[in-house]
Amino acid sequence: MASAQHSEHAREPSFYEAHKGWKSWFITLDHKRLGMMYLVGTMIFFLVGGIAALTLRTELLTPEQDLVSATTFNKLFTVHGAVMVFLVIIPSVPGALGNFLLPLMLGAKDVAFPRLNLLSFWIYSLGACFFLYTLFAGGLDTGWTFYTPYSTTTGTAMVSATAGAFILGFSSILTGVNFLVTVHKMRAPGMTWNRLPLFVWAIYSTAVIQILATPVLAITLLLLIVERTLNIGIFDPAMGGDPVLYQHFFWFYSHPAVYIMILPGFGIVSELIAVHSRKHIFGYKAIALSSVAIAIISFLVWGHHMFVSGQSELAGVVFSFLTFAVAVPTAIKVFSWVATLYKGSIAFNAAMIYALAFLFTFTIGGLTGIFLGALSVDVHLHDTYFVVAHFHYVMMGGTIIAFIGGIHHWWGKMTGRMYNEAHARWGALLVFIGFNMTFFNQFIIGQQGMPRRYATYVPQFQQQHVMSTIGAYILGLGLLWTAIYLLRSLKTGAQAPDNPWGGASLEWLTQSPPIEHNFHGQPRADTDPYNFPQIDRSGGMDAH
Numbered sequence: 001m002a003s004a005q006h007s008e009h010a011r012e013p014s015f016y017e018a019h020k021g022w023k024s025w026f027i028t029l030d031h032k033r034l035g036m037m038y039l040v041g042t043m044i045f046f047l048v049g050g051i052a053a054l055t056l057r058t059e060l061l062t063p064e065q066d067l068v069s070a071t072t073f074n075k076l077f078t079v080h081g082a083v084m085v086f087l088v089i090i091p092s093v094p095g096a097l098g099n100f101l102l103p104l105m106l107g108a109k110d111v112a113f114p115r116l117n118l119l120s121f122w123i124y125s126l127g128a129c130f131f132l133y134t135l136f137a138g139g140l141d142t143g144w145t146f147y148t149p150y151s152t153t154t155g156t157a158m159v160s161a162t163a164g165a166f167i168l169g170f171s172s173i174l175t176g177v178n179f180l181v182t183v184h185k186m187r188a189p190g191m192t193w194n195r196l197p198l199f200v201w202a203i204y205s206t207a208v209i210q211i212l213a214t215p216v217l218a219i220t221l222l223l224l225i226v227e228r229t230l231n232i233g234i235f236d237p238a239m240g241g242d243p244v245l246y247q248h249f250f251w252f253y254s255h256p257a258v259y260i261m262i263l264p265g266f267g268i269v270s271e272l273i274a275v276h277s278r279k280h281i282f283g284y285k286a287i288a289l290s291s292v293a294i295a296i297i298s299f300l301v302w303g304h305h306m307f308v309s310g311q312s313e314l315a316g317v318v319f320s321f322l323t324f325a326v327a328v329p330t331a332i333k334v335f336s337w338v339a340t341l342y343k344g345s346i347a348f349n350a351a352m353i354y355a356l357a358f359l360f361t362f363t364i365g366g367l368t369g370i371f372l373g374a375l376s377v378d379v380h381l382h383d384t385y386f387v388v389a390h391f392h393y394v395m396m397g398g399t400i401i402a403f404i405g406g407i408h409h410w411w412g413k414m415t416g417r418m419y420n421e422a423h424a425r426w427g428a429l430l431v432f433i434g435f436n437m438t439f440f441n442q443f444i445i446g447q448q449g450m451p452r453r454y455a456t457y458v459p460q461f462q463q464q465h466v467m468s469t470i471g472a473y474i475l476g477l478g479l480l481w482t483a484i485y486l487l488r489s490l491k492t493g494a495q496a497p498d499n500p501w502g503g504a505s506l507e508w509l510t511q512s513p514p515i516e517h518n519f520h521g522q523p524r525a526d527t528d529p530y531n532f533p534q535i536d537r538s539g540g541m542d543a544h
């Protein structure tokens with residue numbers, strides 16, 4: 001029984017209680033504390049990016065330009081996009097849940113390189129300071145992609161923003177290195193590769209991309225800074241450079257990066273669906289290996305962002321075809337999740353509702369990606385709201401929804417408190433309705449020709465824009481509500497049991513919140529992490 005472990009030992013101080021004072025956080029080597037710090041950091045920036053988004057949506061209530069100037073609008077969508085991508089979605093799941101859970105799931109005391117882990121966090125914070133400086137220096141108006149030649153000539157705070165993204169890249173690379181080595185070297189006895197929780201497989205595949213792709217972005221941004229500050233023509237045609245080269249470099253990183261953003265979300269959903277339907281995950285190997293396959297194929301499809309940039313027709317055809325190939329491992333995952341649900345005893349609690357919402361929204365995001373990957377269709381849809389809708393369905397409807405679901409699933413483990421389940425269900429409903437109202441409308445007007453990145457538009461699009469803005473307010477309200485009941489639970493929530501959902505992976509073996517060194521003694525992985533029927537029969541799991 002899980003509790004047997006603790007009946008032998010009196011309840012020990014948690015990792016929160018083990019040390020006190022701000023210094024114990026500042027220089028902590030504890031992966032769990034670093035995970036909580038990433039959680040707070042990324043959520044603060046989620047709020048910053050969210051405020052920018054709601055301002056944009058408010059401007060778009062009317063066809064005319066009334067709330068902000070066109071330049072301010074450009075700066076707002078740049079802040080929003082850059083903050084959401086570089087400060088929220090890339091670091092959120094690996095930084096917060098990855099740090100907190102990876103060693104626990106592996107049955108390890110910590111990550112392989114705890115000092116490097118601390119360094120990653122402080123590099124993240126330094127990069128964030130550069131972004132904040134950019135805001136106070138008047139902002140940037142290039143869009144989060146920093147495309148040349150405009151980025152070479154704009155008078156806005158280009159160097160600090162790109163330097164910020166450059167620095168953040170190192171945080172991402174070091175986290176990737178750390179997690180990769182941790183998975184190879186720190187697994188508990190009995191934890192074969194076939195017994196890794198799927199969240200670990202997802203974080204592992206993500207780490208591979210982080211290590212291989214991020215250096216390309218770093219070099220590209222460095223070249224951009226060199227071009228601007230030293231006037232050496234690299235990308236700017238006026239100085240003899242090639243702007244299409246910039247796009248190749250940028251998307252060689254940024255397409256794999258969208259899998260840095262979504263793979264960890266896949267990992268979360270695999271855990272939620274299996275645990276809350278109490279069924280052995282369907283197609284374990286297929287889900288695990290499709291993450292690796294996605295990581296590999298993601299390096300071969302970057303040209304689908306450049307169908308209309310003047311690359312050769314042959315390149316367009318080849319990239320279009322390769323893009324379809326990503327759909328195969330992705331569909332394997334969706335199929336396996338649905339097959340897991342089939343005949344499961346599904347608990348409709350908040351964590352599971354988020355997982356089901358993910359299945360719905362991510363599938364729409366993924367399928368519309370196939371439309372955009374089709375060469376001829378993309379010529380029409382490129383740079384319209386269809387694209388905005390597509391990537392929000394993937395990033396917000398996929399990763400962020402999975403992340404919020406994961407936070408609910410592991411909240412008790414992380415904080416030692418349970419939230420109010422009824423409040424959480426209402427929150428999930430608001431988020432789901434608000435999200436779909438905001439972004440589904442954008443598919444419609446996008447397909448009718450509404451271009452992205454404009455503060456004004458022709459009146460025929462107003463109805464959908466108004467619905468989209470109202471949806472965004474509902475979504476914002478849902479997120480605010482969620483933040484409130486979660487924070488309140490820290491004071492008033494019931495004490496979390498060690499294993500509230502009857503999970504079978506190792507993180508549930510330790511107390512909630514865990515002790516400083518995670519486990520009493522060395523846990524063993526004697527079965528695979530989805531062996532629920534056995535647990536249910538014996539009324540608990542064996543601690544050793």
Ligand code: HEM
Nearest residue numbers: 053056057077081084085089143144395396452453454472
């Ligand atoms: C809270 C809900 C959100 C709302 C209401 C929202 C709204 C918007 C709006 C209005 C734009 C500008 C579209 C345009 O005029 O071209 C935009 C762009 C963008 N959003 Fe969001 N967004 C939300 C969440 C997110 C999240 C969670 C992410 C990623 C993690 C994200 C990533 C982006 C990116 C990358 C852009 C493109 C920026 C650019 O064009 O340079 N958004 N969003």
Ligand SMILES: [Cu+2]
Nearest residue numbers: 255302304305
């Ligand atoms: Cu792409």
